[in-house]
Amino acid sequence: MNILNWNKNFNRLREAVSTQAPVELWRTAAQKATWQGVSIALLATVSTVASMDAAAVPLFARQTGQNCQACHAGGQFPELTPYGRMFKLTGYTLGQRTSMPVALMAVFTSTSAPTNSSPNVPGSPQVGGVGTPNNGTPTFATASLFAGGKLTDSIGMLAQYSFDNYAGDTGQSGRMFSDNTDIRYAKHIINNQTDLIFGFDANNNPGVEDVWNSSGAWGYNVVPGSAGAGPSALQPLLLSQGLGQQAVGAGAYMYWNKTLYAELSGYRTGDGVFSFLTHNYGQTYIQGTNPYVRLALTHDWGTSNAMVGYTYFDANVYEGAVGSSLVDEHRDNMVDFQYQYLLDPSVVTVEMADANEQIFYGGGGATDTINTFRAKASYTYQAHYGASLSYFNASNTANNTSFQGCADGTAGNVGQCGAEGWTPEVYFMPVQNVRIGLQYTMFSTVNGTTLNASQNNTTMLYAWTAF
Amino acid sequence: MNKAILSAVLGAALLATGCSNLQSNTASIRDLNDPSVSGHVLAEQVCSMCHGVGGNSINPTFPRLAGQQPAYLVEQLKAFRSHSRSDVAGYQYMWGIARSLTDKQIDELAQYYKGQIPVPGPARNAGLVAQGKAIFLNGVEATGVPACASCHGPQGYGHDGFPRLASQHDNYILKQLSVFKHTNDRYTGMGTMMSPVAYNLSGDQAREVAAYLSSQP
Numbered sequence: 001m002n003i004l005n006w007n008k009n010f011n012r013l014r015e016a017v018s019t020q021a022p023v024e025l026w027r028t029a030a031q032k033a034t035w036q037g038v039s040i041a042l043l044a045t046v047s048t049v050a051s052m053d054a055a056a057v058p059l060f061a062r063q064t065g066q067n068c069q070a071c072h073a074g075g076q077f078p079e080l081t082p083y084g085r086m087f088k089l090t091g092y093t094l095g096q097r098t099s100m101p102v103a104l105m106a107v108f109t110s111t112s113a114p115t116n117s118s119p120n121v122p123g124s125p126q127v128g129g130v131g132t133p134n135n136g137t138p139t140f141a142t143a144s145l146f147a148g149g150k151l152t153d154s155i156g157m158l159a160q161y162s163f164d165n166y167a168g169d170t171g172q173s174g175r176m177f178s179d180n181t182d183i184r185y186a187k188h189i190i191n192n193q194t195d196l197i198f199g200f201d202a203n204n205n206p207g208v209e210d211v212w213n214s215s216g217a218w219g220y221n222v223v224p225g226s227a228g229a230g231p232s233a234l235q236p237l238l239l240s241q242g243l244g245q246q247a248v249g250a251g252a253y254m255y256w257n258k259t260l261y262a263e264l265s266g267y268r269t270g271d272g273v274f275s276f277l278t279h280n281y282g283q284t285y286i287q288g289t290n291p292y293v294r295l296a297l298t299h300d301w302g303t304s305n306a307m308v309g310y311t312y313f314d315a316n317v318y319e320g321a322v323g324s325s326l327v328d329e330h331r332d333n334m335v336d337f338q339y340q341y342l343l344d345p346s347v348v349t350v351e352m353a354d355a356n357e358q359i360f361y362g363g364g365g366a367t368d369t370i371n372t373f374r375a376k377a378s379y380t381y382q383a384h385y386g387a388s389l390s391y392f393n394a395s396n397t398a399n400n401t402s403f404q405g406c407a408d409g410t411a412g413n414v415g416q417c418g419a420e421g422w423t424p425e426v427y428f429m430p431v432q433n434v435r436i437g438l439q440y441t442m443f444s445t446v447n448g449t450t451l452n453a454s455q456n457n458t459t460m461l462y463a464w465t466a467f
Numbered sequence: 468m469n470k471a472i473l474s475a476v477l478g479a480a481l482l483a484t485g486c487s488n489l490q491s492n493t494a495s496i497r498d499l500n501d502p503s504v505s506g507h508v509l510a511e512q513v514c515s516m517c518h519g520v521g522g523n524s525i526n527p528t529f530p531r532l533a534g535q536q537p538a539y540l541v542e543q544l545k546a547f548r549s550h551s552r553s554d555v556a557g558y559q560y561m562w563g564i565a566r567s568l569t570d571k572q573i574d575e576l577a578q579y580y581k582g583q584i585p586v587p588g589p590a591r592n593a594g595l596v597a598q599g600k601a602i603f604l605n606g607v608e609a610t611g612v613p614a615c616a617s618c619h620g621p622q623g624y625g626h627d628g629f630p631r632l633a634s635q636h637d638n639y640i641l642k643q644l645s646v647f648k649h650t651n652d653r654y655t656g657m658g659t660m661m662s663p664v665a666y667n668l669s670g671d672q673a674r675e676v677a678a679y680l681s682s683q684p
Contacts, residue, residue, distance in 0.1 A: 190520060
């Protein structure tokens with residue numbers, strides 16, 4: 001494909017943009033999406049961004065004037081490098097305020113998965129995916145607007161507004177909503193004797209403030225639409241973002257000598273004055289202020305860095321509306337580990353997170369547990385070509401009748417939602433802010449049984465871009 | 468329970484605010500477009516995140532700056548600012564950092580790093596180091612490689628615009644030798660002197676001399 005054609009496609013897109021409001025354009029594009037549409041959008045994006053210089057890409061790259069890979073390991077957004085973590089911990093304040101403190105992100109996916117109604121019957125639907133599998137039709141999955149960045153010398157913000165094309169009840173009518181928001185105040189006391197960062201953070205998704213990408217928000221495997229995370233019914237609150245944009249939290253953190261990180265935050269329902277930070281639909285209510293604790297030990301040596309960490313989150317969730325008598329306690333414990341090797345031209349990352357959630361039902365009776373284990377290893381060459389392999393294993397108990405889970409009578413294992421499998425992936429970043437990837441998720445367990453599990457195997461092709 | 472948590476968070480908050488008041492003489496400013504911020508503050512608040520506090524970086528992606536010659540450091544920062552030094556890692560990481568630095572800040576940064584004590588890298592294979600030392604002190608007559616010491620000083624400490632190489636990461640030295648040899652990305656100012664030197668140096672010789680230099684104090 002030569003430059004001339006790229007430009008032609010770009011002009012077509014530009015014409016379309018000039019006659020319609022952007023959101024309308026995305027909506028129309030989504031509804032009419034065809035391979036041609038996706039490729040035009042992609043090519044237009046690639047040709048536009050390729051013609052910008054490195055200092056003209058997303059929000060933080062504009063603010064620091066740096067390439068994406070300074071902050072993202074091998075350029076694989078959203079995984080952070082040690083410098084990227086420092087950037088976030090010091091409150092997104094490094095650099096210079098830009099005249100255009102916004103960035104756009106869009107994700108196109110094409111997913112191929114079975115469509116019948118029972119997961120353990122041959123030819124049944126995927127269990128893990130976010131949204132509706134689109135059976136090979138390339139679809140515009142989601143788009144986000146990021147705003148914020150450096151506000152003062154100590155205060156910075158990252159606010160995301162998203163358009164989720166699958167959010168509507170009828171499947172294909174999207175909507176715009178307030179997504180991850182993280183506001184910080186940070187101080188860094190550093191000289192040849194001391195190195196201490198401390199700060200305050202306010203956000204609307206437990207775990208979004210984390211810099212190691214182990215929680216659901218910004219977690220690895222977060223290519224929107226991936227199947228590899230397991231069924232959402234079975235995710236601990238912390239990993240599933242079950243309280244994302246439902247709760248608001250604030251807390252204090254510190255990072256000492258690039259060795260010890262500690263944070264304590266409290267989360268409450270994001271209603272009333274906080275409702276601008278939450279979805280304007282389906283509010284989940286939690287009782288009072290609920291604690292979130294994060295500890296991590298980190299070490300850098302040579303070309304490597306590693307982290308072992310622990311997260312605790314304990315939330316009292318109303319089964320119904322506020323004040324309803326039934327409150328279920330969800331208690332999450334997560335241990336995570338991370339390793340990175342960073343030296344041009346190679347980047348290796350290894351991540352593991354082992355989470356356990358206990359559910360104590362307000363109505364009394366038996367308790368339930370959810371266990372999830374996820375691991376991922378990736379290799380990226382020259383920040384252009386890469387491959388990764390992920391493993392996931394989730395299981396649960398279904399002791400209490402109120403645990404709905406995934407009732408599947410056919411398989412004779414009511415309430416079992418467990419899934420296990422592998423996701424190999426290859427990806428390519430033609431320019432630093434476009435990633436094109438192909439994932440194949442192979443299930444060995446679905447709904448707690450190996451029966452017909454492989455019928456759920458899913459292929460996903462995605463294009464992820466930010467500009 | 469909930470009250471206890473709230474008070475803990477508030478307590479921590481108050482404590483930290485207290486600390487920040489006590490520390491108010493220590494600037495915590497990471498603004499790269501504020502000419503009133505001193506080079507010293509920028510070195511600690513910004514540069515340390517990659518180059519390490521005191522300029523002794525850990526990951527070899529980031530060159531060590533401790534004890535670097537001020538005249539050389541000034542030249543490089545200006546070359547990043549004017550985009551005349553355009554090697555890949557240089558523009559990916561340093562163009563943005565340098566874009567709004569003032570001459571005064573650049574001088575202060577150079578003075579700051581001059582005053583820092585370099586920490587030598589880990590010991591390297593003795594055979595490599597011995598070969599490297601010979602090349603560094605005497606050059607390679609057969610291929611016309613001049614003695615590095617003639618420009619970089621007998622101990623590799625450099626002087627004026629000739630950079631200090633002792634205790635630099637060997638991987639960074641190798642990378643720069645390859646930049647001088649294969650590209651024109653640093654063919655500017657005094658950089659023009661290095662290209663013919665690097666051109667005649669073989670890959671093995673470069674590894675030897677890098678091993679020697681990185682392990683020097």
